[in-house]
Amino acid sequence: MSKPLKQIHLAAHFPGVNNTTVWSDPQAGSHIEFSSFAHFARTAERAKFDFLFLAEGLRLREQGGQIYDLDVVGRPDTFTVLAALAAVTEHLGLTGTINSTFNEPYEVARQFASLDHLSGGRSAWNVVTSWDAFTGENFRRGGFLPQEERYSRAKEFLATANELFDSWHGDEIAADQAAGVFLRDAKAGSFVHAGQHFDIHGQFNVPRSPQGRPVVFQAGDSEEGREFAASSADAIFSRYASLEEGRAFYTDVKNRLAKYGRSHRDLLILPAATFVLGDTDTEAEELAREVRRQQVSGATALKHLEFVWNRDLSAYDPEGPLPDIDPDVGDEHISQGRAQVRMYRDPLATVRAWRELAAAHDWSIRDLVINTGNRQTFVGSPATVARTINDFVQADVSDGFILVPHITPGGLDPFADKVVPLLQEQGVFRTEYEGTTLRDHLGLAHPDDVRGERVAS
Amino acid sequence: MSSTPVSSLHLAVALDGTGWHPASWREQVARPRDLFTAGYWADLVAEAERGLLDFVTFEDGLGLQSSHYGEPDGRTDQVRGRLDAVLTASRVAPLTRHIGLVPTVIATHTEPFHISKAIATLDHVSTGRAGLRVQISARPYEADHFGRRRFPPISLEELRTPAGQERLTGLFDEAADHVEVVRRLWDSWEDDAEIRDAATGRFIDRDKLHYIDFQGKHFSVKGPSITPRPPQGQPVVTALAHQIVPYRLVARQADVGYVTPHDAGQARAIVAEIRAEQEAAGRAGELLHVFGDLVVFLDDDRAAAEDRRARLDALAGEPYDSDARVFTGTSSQLADLLQELAGEGLSGFRLRPAVAGHDLPAITRGLVPELQRRGAFRTAYEADTLRGLLGLTRPANRYATA
Numbered sequence: 001m002s003k004p005l006k007q008i009h010l011a012a013h014f015p016g017v018n019n020t021t022v023w024s025d026p027q028a029g030s031h032i033e034f035s036s037f038a039h040f041a042r043t044a045e046r047a048k049f050d051f052l053f054l055a056e057g058l059r060l061r062e063q064g065g066q067i068y069d070l071d072v073v074g075r076p077d078t079f080t081v082l083a084a085l086a087a088v089t090e091h092l093g094l095t096g097t098i099n100s101t102f103n104e105p106y107e108v109a110r111q112f113a114s115l116d117h118l119s120g121g122r123s124a125w126n127v128v129t130s131w132d133a134f135t136g137e138n139f140r141r142g143g144f145l146p147q148e149e150r151y152s153r154a155k156e157f158l159a160t161a162n163e164l165f166d167s168w169h170g171d172e173i174a175a176d177q178a179a180g181v182f183l184r185d186a187k188a189g190s191f192v193h194a195g196q197h198f199d200i201h202g203q204f205n206v207p208r209s210p211q212g213r214p215v216v217f218q219a220g221d222s223e224e225g226r227e228f229a230a231s232s233a234d235a236i237f238s239r240y241a242s243l244e245e246g247r248a249f250y251t252d253v254k255n256r257l258a259k260y261g262r263s264h265r266d267l268l269i270l271p272a273a274t275f276v277l278g279d280t281d282t283e284a285e286e287l288a289r290e291v292r293r294q295q296v297s298g299a300t301a302l303k304h305l306e307f308v309w310n311r312d313l314s315a316y317d318p319e320g321p322l323p324d325i326d327p328d329v330g331d332e333h334i335s336q337g338r339a340q341v342r343m344y345r346d347p348l349a350t351v352r353a354w355r356e357l358a359a360a361h362d363w364s365i366r367d368l369v370i371n372t373g374n375r376q377t378f379v380g381s382p383a384t385v386a387r388t389i390n391d392f393v394q395a396d397v398s399d400g401f402i403l404v405p406h407i408t409p410g411g412l413d414p415f416a417d418k419v420v421p422l423l424q425e426q427g428v429f430r431t432e433y434e435g436t437t438l439r440d441h442l443g444l445a446h447p448d449d450v451r452g453e454r455v456a457s
Numbered sequence: 458m459s460s461t462p463v464s465s466l467h468l469a470v471a472l473d474g475t476g477w478h479p480a481s482w483r484e485q486v487a488r489p490r491d492l493f494t495a496g497y498w499a500d501l502v503a504e505a506e507r508g509l510l511d512f513v514t515f516e517d518g519l520g521l522q523s524s525h526y527g528e529p530d531g532r533t534d535q536v537r538g539r540l541d542a543v544l545t546a547s548r549v550a551p552l553t554r555h556i557g558l559v560p561t562v563i564a565t566h567t568e569p570f571h572i573s574k575a576i577a578t579l580d581h582v583s584t585g586r587a588g589l590r591v592q593i594s595a596r597p598y599e600a601d602h603f604g605r606r607r608f609p610p611i612s613l614e615e616l617r618t619p620a621g622q623e624r625l626t627g628l629f630d631e632a633a634d635h636v637e638v639v640r641r642l643w644d645s646w647e648d649d650a651e652i653r654d655a656a657t658g659r660f661i662d663r664d665k666l667h668y669i670d671f672q673g674k675h676f677s678v679k680g681p682s683i684t685p686r687p688p689q690g691q692p693v694v695t696a697l698a699h700q701i702v703p704y705r706l707v708a709r710q711a712d713v714g715y716v717t718p719h720d721a722g723q724a725r726a727i728v729a730e731i732r733a734e735q736e737a738a739g740r741a742g743e744l745l746h747v748f749g750d751l752v753v754f755l756d757d758d759r760a761a762a763e764d765r766r767a768r769l770d771a772l773a774g775e776p777y778d779s780d781a782r783v784f785t786g787t788s789s790q791l792a793d794l795l796q797e798l799a800g801e802g803l804s805g806f807r808l809r810p811a812v813a814g815h816d817l818p819a820i821t822r823g824l825v826p827e828l829q830r831r832g833a834f835r836t837a838y839e840a841d842t843l844r845g846l847l848g849l850t851r852p853a854n855r856y857a858t859a
Contacts, residue, residue, distance in 0.1 A: 024658075032581055032685050033581060034551070034584075058570070060666070060681060060683060067661070067681075070658050074646070075684065076574070076578040077577070077578035079543070080543060080574075080575050081582065083545075083548045084547045084550055086495065087548055087550070103568075103571070104566075104605070107519070107567065107603075110541050111541050111544060114541035114545070118495045119495075137677070137679035138679055139678070140568055175490045177482070177484075177485075177487070180480075180483060182535055182536055182537060184533070186533050187531075198604055200603065200604040201602075202520060202529075202598050205518065205522075205538050205539060206540060206541075298658065299659075
């Protein structure tokens with residue numbers, strides 16, 4: 001009972017504000033200049049990737065009341081960069097992370113519909129929510145949402161945006177110069193939405209875009225996040241790229257689709273994945289250790305411990321032993337503006353485990369952080385990495401991966417040059433783009449076809 | 458300062474759909490089916506750059522276009538719908554090298570934090586050619602698209618009453634706060650904040666990043682921006698103004714104001730009003746351009762231009778009326794008019810092509826060579842940034858303590 005081989009989907013996450021990005025390497029370029037984005041996008045397109053992915057954070061991260069200065073700081077505006085990248089690429093999908101808490105549906109729908117027109121149908125939206133008043137200090141809306149309202153606003157935001165995308169059907173523009181009829185329908189774009197979070201009505205002013213709606217990504221991992229994805233997303237940007245965790249997540253989420261009348265093909269699971277390539281597996285392992293040391297400076301190691309201890313540890317020597325004081329388990333957290341703080345839900349247990357590890361291996365603070373931190377997802381020769389990626393996809397760990405190189409902008413180049421040809425040889429990755437839109441690349445139906453099928457069935 | 462002669466004019470073109478005449482889309486050259494494609498906009502901006510223009514502006518709006526100010530008109534015989542102006546400008550940025558790109562942003566309904574980083578990014582993408590044109594919206598139907606506040610019904614006539622003026626004043630004050638936040642955020646990173654100091658592991662010098670701590674009637678914004686200071690330091694801020702309330706916004710916050718005099722006397726009076734407001738705002742020594750806005754029908758002889766206008770008016774079913782003076786004639790006649798108005802203190806013009814496909818090439822291939830012959834327009838781009846083209850120096854950072 002051999003199944004046909006699944007085709008792999010690959011995407012490229014621009015390395016920026018992220019603790020895996022190595023900015024101190026001599027090859028590391030600008031994270032702001034457009035030439036870096038253009039280089040990265042052209043590499044991804046040369047390698048026939050499905051899309052490029054941009055993350056977003058709407059307030060600079062802080063720790064101990066000060067702007068966090070050890071990782072890359074600063075990024076450009078997502079929409080503006082993606083629109084410019086549409087000019088230097090022809091096929092590559094353009095995925096932007098856009099917040100549903102500090103935006104309004106009418107404006108975001110206009111921006112995605114415009115991006116879809118300006119890119120010939122290549123836009124995608126990673127819908128995220130914010131939870132903190134900290135970020136809200138930069139916005140009119142201010143304030144924050146209680147945990148339980150985050151997803152209700154996000155769901156209603158997306159549903160409202162879809163109503164706006166669907167308010168034009170695609171046949172309204174006659175542009176009949178002789179007859180003097182520009183619009184066939186004076187009511188084009190009409191919408192009414194009265195809900196808990198949004199009470200809006202009127203006419204949307206961007207005609208139907210090539211993809212109908214942008215491809216929708218969801219990244220949350222909670223129970224609510226998984227349901228939201230199963231009901232409304234086209235793809236999940238997940239963090240489970242290992243064999244066991246990945247398969248469990250994949251099975252869990254795909255099994256939720258049926259109750260929404262959707263098939264397994266309607267939602268792609270695409271975890272973030274890091275990689276280190278070497279000529280041999282041994283060389284790659286050595287390089288991977290070196291990259292980990294670059295990623296975790298002594299100062300970074302101390303700051304990482306502060307997430308758990310939740311107190312100022314600047315007096316400690318990162319090359320020395322772990323602090324002997326206990327963590328502060330109060331409500332106030334030392335770190336703001338990042339998702340990472342939620343990783344350690346039981347700091348006392350974490351500290352106990354870390355002390356045991358450090359004692360057993362004679363590790364310094366920095367050694368501990370390097371050794372307990374996430375190992376790169378794929379480490380090895382191009383042949384090993386290509387084989388592992390294919391094995392994982394065929395084993396339903398995922399439908400592909402969103403690769404996060406650690407060097408800007410050239411970090412994707414070796415993957416494009418050495419790994420992609422091997423995947424192509426195995427017949428599991430495209431050698432040419434077959435369609436023009438991102439939906440084509442991802443094998444997703446146009447929303448109008450979906451609705452047509454549903455009416456018919 | 459710029460190397461162009463003092464008598465030299467600045468020229469911009471205002472892009473809006475197929476042109477400013479409501480029947481422009483029915484002309485052979487108009488390409489109305491391409492309006493929602495990148496290629497259409499890329500071609501227009503390339504034509505403007507061929508003519509060495511200082512910049513193009515992109516109109517925008519948060520609702521369907523309407524021939525009535527306060528409500529949708531339900532018409533189907535004119536262009537309706539448009540793409541986001543900032544994204545359109547960014548889409549053409551990598552395809553051009555010299556021309557400034559100035560999209561419209563609506564201060565009334567947008568977040569200054571988002572606008573600031575978007576225009577900063579347009580400046581990074583275009584390596585120093587970005588600006589913005591700030592606009593307010595008093596339209597109730599656009600407010601209804603956001604649902605955050607309701608505006609009572611209003612017509613253009615009602616806006617001229619004292620009650621209408623009070624509403625406008627409030628919206629312009631909010632727009633001034635919006636631009637203030639946008640500008641502070643542009644300065645919230647000093648130019649050399651990124652240090653990449655491997656020895657200490659620090660990517661930035663956080664003493665060179667600044668909270669802006671803006672507190673206003675409509676919003677408070679903490680900062681700093683998430684986007685580093687743009688190449689120009691401060692991208693160019695522009696606004697269209699028809700009377701004293703918006704003149705005050707221009708005087709307080711803009712680098713270029715667009716005004717709509719119908720003759721030389723009006724031009725002189727408007728320039729005097731703006732200069733007085735500029736002094737009152739404490740900016741007396743600063744370079745603030747006042748550009749005249751004109752709708753143009755340009756042909757080889759005046760009769761042809763007038764015929765074309767009459768033909769379009771007949772298609773539209775009514776004579777075309779505009780806030781700006783409508784010029785019909787030849788390149789030489791337009792050059793005469795521009796030089797006459799410049800004599801009253803206007804330093805440049807924003808021309809609104811009646812038909813983009815006809816009047817934009819007429820500007821770049823007819824008017825520009827005519828002005829060049831008179832020594833009144835550049836013969837090559839003399840600067841790499843929009844501020845440079847406009848003779849604006851790169852400003853010091855307000856937060857830097859050198």
